[in-house]
Amino acid sequence: MEDRKDSELKTFCSRNILIILGFSSIMAVIALIAVGLTQNKPLPENVKYGIVLDAGSSHTSLYIYKWPAEKENDTGVVHQIEECKVKGPGISQYAQKLNDIGTYLTECMERARQVIPESKHEETPVYLGATAGMRLLSIENEQLADRVLTMVTESLSRYHFDFQGARIISGQEEGAYGWITINYLLGKFTQKLTWLYLKPNGGDVQETYGALDLGGASTQITFVPQDKHIESPNNALHFRLYGKDYSVYTHSFLCYGKDQALRQKLAKDIQAFSAYYYVMNFLNFTSEEPPSQEKMIDTMEKFCSRPWEQMKIYFGDVKEKYLREYCFSGAYILSLLLSGYHFTADSWKNIHFMGKIQGSNVGWTLGYMLNLTNMIPAEEPLSKPLSHSTYVFLMVLFSLILVTAVIIGLFIFHKPSYFWKDMV
Incomplete structure (x- = not known):
């Protein structure tokens, strides 16, 4: 009779210990997830x-x-x-x-x-x-x-x-x-x-x-x-x-x-x-490889020699008030670059219209x-909630608790008699 009572007591105690260990394991997992998410969530854009x-x-x-x-x-x-x-x-x-x-x-x-x-x-x-x-x-x-x-x-x-x-x-x-x-x-x-x-x-x-x-x-x-x-x-x-x-x-x-x-x-x-860019873009001179000085002058001469009525038909999608000034603007830009700033044929290749x-x-x-x-004063960079050393310590601690709880729980579950024998 006493053996039966003793067996029931051991079973009851084992079950309670397993419950405590299971609860500890769950809490350790929750703690690991919480610390990981808190530390690694994206910082707000500062x-x-x-x-x-x-x-x-x-x-x-x-x-x-x-x-x-x-x-x-x-x-x-x-x-x-x-x-x-x-x-x-x-x-x-x-x-x-x-x-x-x-x-x-x-x-x-x-x-x-x-x-x-x-x-x-x-x-x-x-x-x-x-x-x-x-x-x-x-x-x-x-x-x-x-x-x-x-x-x-x-x-x-x-x-x-x-x-x-x-x-x-x-x-x-x-x-x-x-x-x-x-x-x-x-x-x-x-x-x-x-x-x-x-x-x-x-x-x-x-x-x-x-x-x-x-x-x-x-x-x-x-x-x-x-x-x-x-x-x-x-x-x-x-x-x-x-x-x-x-x-x-x-x-x-x-x-x-x-x-x-x-x-x-x-x-x-x-x-x-x-205006450099917009005029040159209209005249198709804004490619990555700028045309030579001679080509730009030749293009401008041909453009400006076109009859006005032909221009209005060919460039029908361009507002007249802009179209009528492109000849002058292009000629003015060339004059400014060549006669004003003295760009030469050699230095011309370094000009980019952007x-x-x-x-x-x-x-x-x-x-x-x-x-x-x-x-404007610089602000201190936003930092993580935990220092690196604290983060590592908490992750190791909760991992050890989880591993220990799992090992003890498995041991009690599979060999309860051996466990209680050692306890006695």
Whole structure:
């Protein structure tokens, strides 16, 4: 009778121990899964946004940029995510209708509110840079130009972004920021931009590209001199990007833009950086292998010699107001490059006409944003919930608990009598 009671007691105890071990195993598995998922779940995207408005002579465009909060060598890796063309002429044309400026920028600013997460609005800087059109207005009537900028400021300050101001940028700045954009998009500043098709080899500051910009009211040329010497201090600008210093020669020729050369506003709707690209693209000169100087001159001569009525039929899908200026514009560009900047037959092969690179416009605004991110403090990188050593310790601990519970449970289940014999 006592043997029976003793057997029942051992069975009862074994069952309870197995239940405890099973519960411990389940808890260990849950703990392993919880620690693994917590430590390895993707970190939230820690990014910043910036808005730059390019208030040109013939139109205004809004660009939205995005970059990681953890910057590289104090400069954000910035890329364009949105472009919005403001309907209407450049802001200098609103000098006599100031009250209309309030609604002028509304559509594109509303677009920015939709693209940028609402939680990021208050920390998103907004900059407006006015170029040659406003430079000309400022020369003609400085007070009127100031009133235009005041109305623009009032309009942009109504939004819950971090408005940083509206100002007229100099021709030198416009050229230099365009130079930054070109070389950034072509991979001349940082190795980490693996999506670019040209990458630097690291080490010292490497050779960069020069930049030519032809706008509506001005044209700019910017490059790093081979001997690193810039004779005129007025034509020198200095930048620090990605931990390296750059000194560039830049010069802006006001009133030598395409619109001013034509002496009439015929290019209202032609966008960003630059008339070089849009005219050359129409003439089919924007392939990866640029045509020779002789071929371009020959093509222009044939194009300009066509009768106007034949042109309208052959290029029926092109607006007349643009079609009628392509002959002059093409001839002007060739004259500017050959007679103005003195490109030769040998150096001609180094010219590339570009409108966009990797989805980003090659205007001055991206370079402006890049330079401005030097003044935006970098944030600490987001870290995992647990340190690596704590994570390893917990994973090993719970794994040992699980293995131990399974081994003891199997031993009790298969050899209960041997287990209790050892216990006694």
